[in-house]
Amino acid sequence: MTAPSRDRTVAATAGEPVVTPSVAARLPGRSLLRLGPLSLQIRRRSVLVAAVLVVLLAVAFVLSLSLGTPYVAPADVLHALSGAGTPYDLVVLDLRLPRVVLAAVAGAAFGVAGTLIQSVARNPLASPDVIGITQGAGLAATVALTSGAAAVVVAPAALAGGLVAAVVVLALGARHGLAAQRFVLAGVAVAFALRALTEIVMITAEAIDGQRAQIWLVGTLAGKGWAEAAWIGGALLVLLPVLAWAGWALNSSALDDDTARGIGLRPVARRIGLAGAGVLVAAMVTAQVGAVDFVALVAPQVARRLVRSERPPLVCAALLGALLLVLADLAGRRLFAPTQLPAGVLTAAIGGPYLMYLLLRGRKRSS
Amino acid sequence: MTTLLSRPVEAGHRTGARSGRRIAVTVAAALVLLLTVLASFALGSRQLPVDQVWHALVSPDGGEASTIVRELRLPRTALGLVVGVALAVAGVLLQALTRNPLAEPRILGISAGASFGVVLAISVFGVSTLAGYVWFGIGGAFLAGLLVFAVAARTREGASPVTLALVGAALDASLGSVVYALLSTDVHTFESYRFWVVGGLTGRDLSVAVQVLPFLLAGLVLAALVARGLDALALGDDVARGLGNRIGLVRLGGGVAAVLLTGAAVAAAGPIAFVGLAVPHLARALVGADHRWTLAVSALLGPALLLGADIVGRLVDPPSEVPAGIITALIGAPLLAILVRRAKVVTA
Numbered sequence: 001m002t003a004p005s006r007d008r009t010v011a012a013t014a015g016e017p018v019v020t021p022s023v024a025a026r027l028p029g030r031s032l033l034r035l036g037p038l039s040l041q042i043r044r045r046s047v048l049v050a051a052v053l054v055v056l057l058a059v060a061f062v063l064s065l066s067l068g069t070p071y072v073a074p075a076d077v078l079h080a081l082s083g084a085g086t087p088y089d090l091v092v093l094d095l096r097l098p099r100v101v102l103a104a105v106a107g108a109a110f111g112v113a114g115t116l117i118q119s120v121a122r123n124p125l126a127s128p129d130v131i132g133i134t135q136g137a138g139l140a141a142t143v144a145l146t147s148g149a150a151a152v153v154v155a156p157a158a159l160a161g162g163l164v165a166a167v168v169v170l171a172l173g174a175r176h177g178l179a180a181q182r183f184v185l186a187g188v189a190v191a192f193a194l195r196a197l198t199e200i201v202m203i204t205a206e207a208i209d210g211q212r213a214q215i216w217l218v219g220t221l222a223g224k225g226w227a228e229a230a231w232i233g234g235a236l237l238v239l240l241p242v243l244a245w246a247g248w249a250l251n252s253s254a255l256d257d258d259t260a261r262g263i264g265l266r267p268v269a270r271r272i273g274l275a276g277a278g279v280l281v282a283a284m285v286t287a288q289v290g291a292v293d294f295v296a297l298v299a300p301q302v303a304r305r306l307v308r309s310e311r312p313p314l315v316c317a318a319l320l321g322a323l324l325l326v327l328a329d330l331a332g333r334r335l336f337a338p339t340q341l342p343a344g345v346l347t348a349a350i351g352g353p354y355l356m357y358l359l360l361r362g363r364k365r366s367s
Numbered sequence: 368m369t370t371l372l373s374r375p376v377e378a379g380h381r382t383g384a385r386s387g388r389r390i391a392v393t394v395a396a397a398l399v400l401l402l403t404v405l406a407s408f409a410l411g412s413r414q415l416p417v418d419q420v421w422h423a424l425v426s427p428d429g430g431e432a433s434t435i436v437r438e439l440r441l442p443r444t445a446l447g448l449v450v451g452v453a454l455a456v457a458g459v460l461l462q463a464l465t466r467n468p469l470a471e472p473r474i475l476g477i478s479a480g481a482s483f484g485v486v487l488a489i490s491v492f493g494v495s496t497l498a499g500y501v502w503f504g505i506g507g508a509f510l511a512g513l514l515v516f517a518v519a520a521r522t523r524e525g526a527s528p529v530t531l532a533l534v535g536a537a538l539d540a541s542l543g544s545v546v547y548a549l550l551s552t553d554v555h556t557f558e559s560y561r562f563w564v565v566g567g568l569t570g571r572d573l574s575v576a577v578q579v580l581p582f583l584l585a586g587l588v589l590a591a592l593v594a595r596g597l598d599a600l601a602l603g604d605d606v607a608r609g610l611g612n613r614i615g616l617v618r619l620g621g622g623v624a625a626v627l628l629t630g631a632a633v634a635a636a637g638p639i640a641f642v643g644l645a646v647p648h649l650a651r652a653l654v655g656a657d658h659r660w661t662l663a664v665s666a667l668l669g670p671a672l673l674l675g676a677d678i679v680g681r682l683v684d685p686p687s688e689v690p691a692g693i694i695t696a697l698i699g700a701p702l703l704a705i706l707v708r709r710a711k712v713v714t715a
Contacts (some may be wrong), residue, residue, distance in 0.1 A: 125533070172704050185469075185529050185707045188536050192640070193700030196693045199565065203693075204684035293540060339552045345544040352541020356534055359522045 046313055049306045053319035057104065060323055064100045064330045065092050069337070098225025102288075103329040103343065104322040105229045106221070107295055109236055109285040111303070111321025114296030115312040116246060116278030120271045123184065124358050127297035128162070128282035131173075131187025134293075135194035136165020137286040142198045146205035155231060155287040162283025165190060166275070219292035219344025221329050228288040235284040242277045247314045292344040294351020295321050295328075301358065389654045396653075396667035403671045403678070407444040408436055410678050412685035443568040445576035446636060447674040447691070450568070453583050453632040455669020456590050458643025459650070459662050460625040463597040464618060467528040468706055471644035472508075472629040475531060476538030478640070480511020481633035482564070483542045490549045497578045497634060505582075505630030511538060512626060529707070566637035566692025568677050575635050582631035589624035590662055593617045597658040639692040641699020642673050648702070672698075 031044055065077045072080075072088045080092040114127045128134050140161025144154045173186025236243070282296060299321035300312030306320075307313045325343060328350075332341040408420040415423075415432055423433035424441075454472060461470035461477075472478045484507020488500035519526040519534045546564060596617030599607035607614050632639070650664040676694035683689050 130536075172708060182529055182707055185532055185536075186704050188532070189700045189703035189707060192696055192703065196696035196700065199693045200683065200689050200697070203687060203689050293544070336548070336552045341548050341551065345548050345551075348544035349541050349548070352537045352539075352544070355537035355540075356518050359530060359534055359537070360518060 043307065043309065043313075046307050046309070046316060049303070049313075049316050050319060053316060053323060057319060057323045057326065060326045060330070061100055061104065064103070064326055065096045067330065067334055068096065098229065099221050099329070100326060101226070102224055102229040102232075103221055103326045105232045105236070106285050106289045106292065107299070107322040107325025108318040109232050109281050109321070110292065110295040110325065111299035111317040111319070112236070112243065112314060113278045113282035113285065114298075114321070115300040115303075115314050115317040116274050116281070117296075118300050119311050120275040120278065121183070124301050125184040125297070125355070126187070127294075127300070128278065128286075129291065129293045129296050130191070130355070131169050131184060132165045132190035132194055133162045133169070133279055133282050134286045134291050134296075135191045135198070136168075137162035137283040138291050139194045139198045139201070140164075141287050142201050146201055155284065158287030159280065159283040162279050162286065165194060166279045219290040219347075220332075220340075220342030221289060222340055222342070224289065231288050232285050235281065239277060239281065242273070243314065246274055246277055290342075290344065292325065292328075293348040294354070295324050295347050298347075298351050298354050299324055301354075385655065389657075389660050392653045393660070393664055393667070396664050396671070400667050400671040403674045404444055404448070406678055407447065407674045408440050411435075411440065411681045442571055442573040442576065443677065444674065445573060446568050446571050446579075447677055448670040449576045449579050449583055450632045450636045450639065451642060451670030451673035452666045453579075453586065453628040453669075454639060454642040454673070455646040455650075455665040456587060456662060457625045457628040457632070458669075459647040459658065459665050460590055460593075460597070460621045460628075461643065462647050463600060463658060464621045464625070465526070465528075465531065466601065467531060468648070469528045469532045469644070469703065471641065472625075472633075473539065473638055473640035474535050474644060474703070475512065476515045476535035476542070477508045477512045477626070477629050478633050478638035479535075479539040479542040479546075480507040480509075480514075481505070481630045482546055482638045483507050483511070484630070485634050486546045486549050490552070497575055501579070501582065501631055501634040504634035505626060508626045508630040508633070511542070512622070514538065563637040565690045566639035566695075567680070567688075567690030568636055568673075569688060569690065571635070579631045579635045582627050586624045586628035586631070587666070589620050589627070591659075593620040593624070594658040594662055597621060598656070601656060637690075637692060639673065640696045641702070642669055642695050644706075645695075645699050645702050646672055648706075 062074050062077050065081075066072045066074045068091075070091060072092055076086060076088050077092055080086045080088045081097075086092075110129075117128055117131075117133075118124055118126055125131075137158040138161070141154050141158040144157040149157070169183075169187045169190050172190065173183035286292075300317040303316040303320045304312045307316055324347065328346040329343040332343045332346050335341060335346075405417060405420070408424070409415050409417055413435060415435065419432045420436055422428075423430075423436035427433040427437055458471050461472065461475065462468060464470075472481075481504040484503035484505070485500045487507070488494040488503035492503075494500045494503065515531065515534050515538055516526060519531045522530045522534075524530045543564075550564065596607070596612050596614070599610050599612040600614060600617060602610075604614055607617075629643075646665045646669045647661060649668060650661045654660040654664050673691060673695065676698065677691040680689035680691050680694050
């Protein structure tokens with residue numbers, strides 16, 4: 001959203017080079033990568049931002065492994081990570097590492113989901129946790145958790161819940177277009193109702209199931225680790241071809257429908273594909289770590305500002321999401337120690353003001 | 368003129384048959400409320416026949432029925448009455464003052480401000496009496512209201528219904544998580560306020576309802592005083608001024624009333640959502656846009672809705688209970704979705 005009116009004129013030209021790469025080589029700030037029949041234009045700034053984010057993520061990762069009781073010096077953390085067999089192996093590798101890896105993977109997944117859905121809706125507010133998709137996944141997962149269903153059922157149930165919620169929100173709010181804030185508000189209403197339903201399910205459940213669901217619902221990483229990270233990572237891996245395609249397709253999703261059709265694209269089919277992938281990832285990650293609010297909202301938009309691009313960049317948003325969630329989880333663990341705050345509380349506390357900031361910035365948008 | 372057209376019901380304002388209908392509706396609303404109050408005494412995990420309820424209220428004999436009625440159901444019914452009136456009237460005031468059909472204490476983030484104030488008072492300042500923290504609730508409601516309007520007014524669309532609601536939702540989410548953080552650092556407070564955070568009528572004794580009463584009365588008197596001014600305000604600032612209204616005074620009075628009512632209601636029962644949204648719309652559909660009637664009918668239907676939600680919450684899965692705030696959210700959220708869909712909503 002930085003200097004939008006200028007970006008908008010860039011967008012008109014930025015879409016074209018995807019089809020005619022020879023033009024792209026001449027665009028400022030971009031390089032062209034050719035691998036046989038494949039050609040990819042790369043924004044140099046995106047690469048730089050991604051590199052910086054990777055470094056920051058690594059630092060946050062090590063910090064997260066080293067802080068806590070007992071404190072483990074970063075050097076020892078690295079030593080333990082290298083598999084040398086230190087006395088800190090138990091704390092670092094067995095207790096902390098699974099959780100931190102989960103935070104990174106889940107954060108990345110939230111970033112990806114947010115990017116996909118926001119890009120399709122062309123609306124920075126239309127992130128899965130604001131418009132009720134996360135809450136739909138939450139309701140379905142709570143029902144599965146409290147009805148004594150097998151653990152295997154929880155993730156598919158959450159997926160179905162997220163998809164159903166997305167369809168409901170679309171049916172309710174799409175009348176005036178996805179870009180309108182009215183669509184977002186319809187989503188907020190759906191989110192409200194779904195959260196109320198979830199709470200009813202929790203209260204009426206057996207006490208122990210209810211407590212399990214309550215903990216799950218706040219969005220915490222405590223007591224979770226490899227299993228959950230594997231589910232999310234697996235989902236991302238399975239979706240990798242789709243995501244790779246999305247990274248390319250997003251370039252043109254910022255075009256208006258007529259222009260897109262004019263250069264031979266099928267905008268509607270592509271939008272359904274992108275949004276479907278976004279909902280899938282969002283539901284998947286929510287099923288595993290619960291409703292960690294606002295990462296999917298914040299990561300794509302901040303990444304977009306860092307990269308200074310017209311649309312949220314997929315890779316940088318994923319990295320930023322990972323960084324955000326690792327930091328939120330670390331802050332939640334250490335801020336009021338020994339009391340642990342769920343990461344979801346931290347992200348919501350940051351995300352709410354950021355949402356307001358987005359609304360404030362909105363007035364400068366040209367469209 | 369556009370604002371006039373965007374009001375839901377304005378036609379038929381002058382017809383004589385209208386006032387007869389309004390009286391009938393008001394009487395019916397009062398009857399509904401009476402029945403709900405009776406049901407609130409009689410229904411629950413232990414059903415009591417009406418004559419036993421009556422007996423327990425008039426001449427308590429210390430038996431089981433009279434203990435249930437007087438110790439458990441009387442306090443929550445009284446609290447439901449007080450809070451229901453407060454929230455519904457606050458909703459009417461906010462919708463009229465902002466000319467915004469989506470205005471509601473919870474949606475605008477005012478309830479979130481109030482609960483933040485209350486939790487701050489409890490966990491940081493160690494205030495433990497309602498008489499003490501109700502002021503924090505009112506202060507929080509006031510500041511949150513100011514913040515939401517200031518932010519919304521600076522957005523691209525201005526303080527339109529949709530932006531106000533979005534800013535309110537953002538504030539609700541972030542303050543809600545801060546409240547959770549404050550509460551969860553203190554296990555003792557967390558246990559006693561876990562249900563308060565959701566909004567409900569359980570576990571309060573009669574003194575809570577009594578202590579909130581003065582704030583309710585002050586808010587109601589103010590609301591009654593500005594009712595005519597709100598009618599004029601619906602026609603737009605210029606027309607209202609031309610008709611001889613002091614709109615600054617009307618806004619101030621209405622705003623103070625809304626903040627008093629919301630702050631007190633939240634301090635007593637937690638941030639119960641959507642009573643302030645649903646009831647004013649229902650009242651307007653029944654008696655039109657004349658605010659004296661809308662306020663009166665809302666004050667009757669508000670507690671009826673809240674007590675109804677409380678009763679449903681008791682009956683869903685006895686003996687455990689679903690807090691009334693969850694039931695009202697379930698009823699109110701679809702209404703919000705319908706209102707958002709309607710083309711009329713967007714004015715700015």
